[in-house]
Amino acid sequence: MPELPEVEVTRLSFADRIAGAVVQSVRLGKPLRWPLQCRPESLVHRRVTGVRRRGKYLLVDLCEGMLLIHLGMSGSVIFDRQLAPAGTHDHFDLVTDLGILRLHDPRRFGAVVYAAAEADIVARRLLGHLGAEPLGEGFDPLWFFASLKQRKAAIKQVLLAGDLVVGVGNIYASEALFLAGIRPTTRACTLSKPRVIALHAAIRSVLSRALEQGGSTLRDFTNARGESGYFQLEAMVYGRAGQPCRVCTQAIRSIRQGQRSTFFCPICQKR
DNA sequence: AAAAGCCCCTGGATGC
DNA sequence: TGCATCCAGGGGCTTT
Numbered sequence: 037m038p039e040l041p042e043v044e045v046t047r048l049s050f051a052d053r054i055a056g057a058v059v060q061s062v063r064l065g066k067p068l069r070w071p072l073q074c075r076p077e078s079l080v081h082r083r084v085t086g087v088r089r090r091g092k093y094l095l096v097d098l099c100e101g102m103l104l105i106h107l108g109m110s111g112s113v114i115f116d117r118q119l120a121p122a123g124t125h126d127h128f129d130l131v132t133d134l135g136i137l138r139l140h141d142p143r144r145f146g147a148v149v150y151a152a153a154e155a156d157i158v159a160r161r162l163l164g165h166l167g168a169e170p171l172g173e174g175f176d177p178l179w180f181f182a183s184l185k186q187r188k189a190a191i192k193q194v195l196l197a198g199d200l201v202v203g204v205g206n207i208y209a210s211e212a213l214f215l216a217g218i219r220p221t222t223r224a225c226t227l228s229k230p231r232v233i234a235l236h237a238a239i240r241s242v243l244s245r246a247l248e249q250g251g252s253t254l255r256d257f258t259n260a261r262g263e264s265g266y267f268q269l270e271a272m273v274y275g276r277a278g279q280p281c282r283v284c285t286q287a288i289r290s291i292r293q294g295q296r297s298t299f300f301c302p303i304c305q306k307r
Numbered sequence: 308a309a310a311a312g313c314c315c316c317t318g319g320a321t322g323c
Numbered sequence: 324t325g326c327a328t329c330c331a332g333g334g335g336c337t338t339t
Contacts, residue, residue: 069316108315108316110318125317141316142317143315143316143317144315144316144317145315145316186308187310188310189309189310189311193311294310294311294312295312295313
């Protein structure tokens with residue numbers, strides 16, 4: 037699913053178009069990961085004032101309150117003046133005078149949650165523990181080094197946990213570690229300062245490049261205009277088990293870490 | 308506080 | 324063709 041670049045590409049593809057829209061009705065499909073936390077009718081007549089992103093959450097600001105949208109593993113958002121009748125996997129429609137915002141999510145790990153404010157108990161539960169935005173000012177290399185010093189877990193797992201840095205999902209974690217030449221199983225606290233600085237740069241580089249490419253890593257990704265990911269950003273290691281490393285031709289290896297697959301090159305990522 | 312497992316759910320690919 | 328198994332981009336919650 038969607039990692040930070042895909043979520044940001046989604047945001048950019050509809051934020052301007054939905055700004056100023058007034059909610060006319062709400063349609064709910066099957067239950068998502070969490071309940072909406074408000075009566076759907078209570079959203080009617082509210083105006084959308086903007087769309088922000090925090091980690092992998094989209095924050096749809098209303099003149100009063102906000103909707104937190106998460107795409108989970110299989111979610112996508114589309115916004116258009118007119119949409120086809122809702123299908124079996126369309127579980128949330130926000131109908132406005134400017135168009136319909138729809139969450140399509142076959143696996144339903146995604147969610148749409150209403151929060152009165154960011155200080156709201158619901159918003160704090162979902163957003164409160166999130167780490168630094170990797171493409172923002174708060175993601176400082178020396179701070180990153182100091183933070184990783186406190187963590188004994190494997191670096192890949194620390195990246196995925198999202199409490200130090202957000203938005204790095206299963207694909208980009210493997211890709212960034214390859215770029216930095218770090219073995220995914222290495223304990224975070226054992227990484228030297230130069231290696232952490234390299235990882236910091238690799239995370240930024242991988243994410244910003246994917247963002248420029250329009251979130252192209254996911255084969256079935258579409259932005260809110262319904263435009264598909266171009267899948268033009270070639271993965272160095274992700275999904276390439278047994279295939280030759282693009283740098284040294286050694287066979288890429290695949291392991292399991294915390295019930296997720298990890299890919300790395302045993303030569304380029306020695307430790 | 309941090310780490311490790313457990314789930315939630317559907318569909319596509321693979322193998323017999 | 325039919326059926327079983329495995330795997331998938333996440334992450335909050337519970338237990339150690």
